[in-house]
Amino acid sequence: MKLLLRRDQQAGGLLGKTVTFSLSVRAELTDDEKANIAKYKLGKTVLYTNAEGPDPKDLGLRHIGYALAYKMLNLSLSVDDLQNGKQIACQEITEMLAVEEQIKKAAETFKLVLESAARFGGDEVLEF
Secondary structure: OEEEEEEEEEEEOOOOOEEEEEEEEEEEOOHHHHHHHHHOOOOOOEEEEOOOOOOHHHHOHHHHHHHHHHHHHOOEEEHHHHHHOEEEEEOOHHHHHHHHHHHHHHHHHHHHHHHHHHOOOOOOOOOO
C-alpha cells in the first residue's frame, strides 16, 4: 500500500482574505490488498475520525437534521475513502497538519491489518 497525500490552499471569502487548506488523501493498493478488503468487508471501516457526533437513531425524528449536519461538519476517513480518494478541508494549517499525521498513523495500522489478513489460512513460522 502506498499513501498519496497532496496539500493545497485556496483563498476564499468576499475579499479573498480567508484561506482554506486542503489535504487530498488516496491509497494505491495492490490487487491482493483490494481482494482482502472485499473478502473481509473492510470498506466501511473507519480509519480516522476527529469527533464523535450523536447517532441519529438515538435522537428521535426532531433531532435528525441536527445529527446529520453535525456528521457532515466532522471529518472521518474510511477504507472506501482511502481507496477512492478524499479531499479534506481545514480552516487552519495546524489543523491540516494534525489531521495528516493522524491519517498517516491510521494508514500504518491499516497496513498491519492487511498484512494479517493476507496470512489467514496458512501457517506462520517465527524464528528467534
